[in-house]
Amino acid sequence: MxxxxxxxxxxxxxxxxxxxxxxxxxxxxxxxxxxxxxxxxxxxxxxxxxxxxxxxxxxxxxxxxxxxxxxxxxxxxxxxxxxxxxxxxxxxxxxxxxxxxxxxxxxxxxxxxxxxxxxxxxxxxxxxxxxSVATAQRPLPPDLLGETLALLDWRSDELDPDLPPILAYAGAWHLVLAVRERARLSALSYPFDALKALMLKHELTTLQLVWRESATCFHARNPFPVGGIVEDPATGAAAAAFAGWLRDAGLMAAPFALRIHQGEDMGRPSLIEVEVPVSGGIVVRGRGVAIG
CATH class of the missing domain: 3.10.310.10 (Diaminopimelate Epimerase; Chain A, domain 1)
Incomplete structure (x- = not known):
């Protein structure tokens, strides 16, 4: 064809x-x-x-x-x-x-x-x-954090100091930014073309923007301008990359399980279930339904 x-x-x-x-x-x-x-x-x-x-x-x-x-x-x-x-x-x-x-x-x-x-x-x-494939992380290159925060109209003091910015991988690279308050996540807005250009420059698939509700429950939003989409309502690869970072950086002791809520602010609520073993790939689980 x-x-x-x-x-x-x-x-x-x-x-x-x-x-x-x-x-x-x-x-x-x-x-x-x-x-x-x-x-x-x-x-x-x-x-x-x-x-x-x-x-x-x-x-x-x-x-x-x-x-x-x-x-x-x-x-x-x-x-x-x-x-x-x-x-x-x-x-x-x-x-x-x-x-x-x-x-x-x-x-x-x-x-x-x-x-x-x-x-x-x-x-x-x-x-x-x-x-997932084996997870990996790397530090942010110079100026990426400042440029991203400027495009999101976020301040550095709105970030969660216990979950520092990182580039995380589980099949694709994602910039992880965690915020202190749920309201900051809800107010997401960004200039599409400018963020797309920045992400292409650094070979990023999505931004993994998260807020921690509890030790094992997170809320996430994922801008995806490089794919022609303003925002993803559920991103399994980013969930795996994020969970792998929590383990690999020693921020949570494996094995553990997470629940990640995404898409709520878009009107498409999603639930991503994640299991993190002591080593190896991250397990991401979900249900699904036919559309139309």
């Missing part, structure tokens, strides 16, 4: 639209999920992602077997990895009867995806869990 041959309609069996990290079609983070025997060409995947219009669309091939290829595209560009689209894919595969462990060959590495049925729900809906 070439981009010139591309036609999308709601009855195309290769394409589904799934809201991840929610049980309500109006919540969570929508993702396109394309499953076929072969991956389309890169230009076609980009065209499909642009036509779908969600922050990411995942492409998976082949349609069966324990090991599959996975590629992720935003409306503007390919991204190395996307957590919520992976969860959406797991939910869709679970709805089609698949259970157990799959291995996804992504651009960043092999990702483990586990599909189970939620025995605690009336519908026994699928629950998908991904295990």
């Amino acid at each position: 070439s981009p010139a041959d591309l036609t999308l309609n709601s009855e195309d069996p290769r394409l589904a639209r799934i809201a991840a990290f929610t049980t309500q079609p109006g919540g969570g983070n929508p993702a396109g999920v394309w499953i076929d025997e072969d991956l389309p060409s890169p230009d076609t995947m980009q065209a499909i992602a642009a036509a779908v219009g969600y922050s990411e669309t995942v492409f998976i091939a082949p349609s069966a077997g324990p090991r599959r290829q996975a590629r992720y595209y935003s409306p503007l560009a390919e991204v190395p990895f996307c957590g919520h689209a992976t969860i959406a894919a797991g939910v869709l595969l679970g709805q089609r009867g698949e259970q157990g462990r799959l291995l996804l060959d992504t651009r960043v590495s092999e990702i483990s995806l586990h599909i189970a049925l939620d025995a605690g729900s009336d519908t026994h809906s699928p629950v998908a869990s991904l295990t």
